Amino acid sequence: MKVKPIKRHKAIQPLSREHHQGLLLSWKIRTGLSKGVSTDRIKTYADWFYKTYLTPHFEEEEKHLFPILGNDNSLVKKAIAQHRRLDRLFHSTTELKKSLNHIEEELEQHIRFEERVLFNEIQKVANEQQLQFILEHHKETKFLENTTDRFWE
Numbered sequence: 506m507k508v509k510p511i512k513r514h515k516a517i518q519p520l521s522r523e524h525h526q527g528l529l530l531s532w533k534i535r536t537g538l539s540k541g542v543s544t545d546r547i548k549t550y551a552d553w554f555y556k557t558y559l560t561p562h563f564e565e566e567e568k569h570l571f572p573i574l575g576n577d578n579s580l581v582k583k584a585i586a587q588h589r590r591l592d593r594l595f596h597s598t599t600e601l602k603k604s605l606n607h608i609e610e611e612l613e614q615h616i617r618f619e620e621r622v623l624f625n626e627i628q629k630v631a632n633e634q635q636l637q638f639i640l641e642h643h644k645e646t647k648f649l650e651n652t653t654d655r656f657w658e
Contacts, residue, residue, distance in 0.1 A: 511620065511621075511624075511625065513624070513628070514628055514631070514636050515640065516636040516637065516639040516640040516643075517570070517624055517627070517628060517636075517639065519643060519645035520562070520565065520566065520570065520624075520643070521620060521624065522645065523558065523562050523645070523646065523648075524616045524619065524620055526554075526558060526648050527558075527559065527562075527612055527613075527616050528612075528613060528616055530551065530554050530559075530612065531608075531609045531610075531612050531613040531616075532657075533547075533550070533656075533657040534547055534551060534605050534608060534609040535609050536657040537656045537657050538602065538605060538606065538609075540656075540657075542656040542657075543656075544601035544602050544605060545601070546654055546656045547601075547605055547656060548601050548604075548605065549654065550651060550653075550654060550656065551595065551605065551608060552595065553651050554651070555595040557651075558646060558648070559591070559595075561646065562646075563588045563591075563592075565643055566584070566588075566619075567585065567588070569638065569639050569642055569643060570624075570627060570639060571584065571585070571627075573627050573630060573631045573635050574626060574627055574630065580622060580623045580626055581623070583618070583623075584615070584618070584619060584623055587611065587614075587615040587618070588615075590611060591608065591611060591612060591615065594607050594608045594611065595608060
């Protein structure tokens with residue numbers, strides 16, 4: 506069975522592209538752990554990624570995208586709860602290997618949920634004015650890799 510690609514409105518496409526980098530972070534963590542790379546090295550990279558890319562991404566979704574459905578919407582509540590859980594995991598300083606495993610798994614699940622469920626629902630109910638607002642207010646962050654320690658290679 507072939508999965509049909511999801512057609513995103515141009516206003517939401519930049520957020521979906523940012524999700525791709527989040528999925529790559531999960532892959533990098535998974536690869537680093539499987540290669541026996543020091544958890545401190547992986548955590549340093551993950552912290553950089555979280556501060557540089559994920560925090561602004563979460564803020565953008567919560568400020569401009571989620572209000573389209575409303576904060577009482579069960580899908581929005583789930584996404585915000587996942588953002589908070591990921592925030593706690595990224596800020597964890599104990600049991601690094603366990604935290605990194607949870608980050609890798611939960612970040613991937615969270616992105617899949619947003620892409621396959623939440624964004625589709627938002628796109629269904631958003632009017633053109635709301636989508637135009639997102640288009641005007643969200644500036645896509647061009648991803649620039651941190652090449653200080655490419656532990657996944």
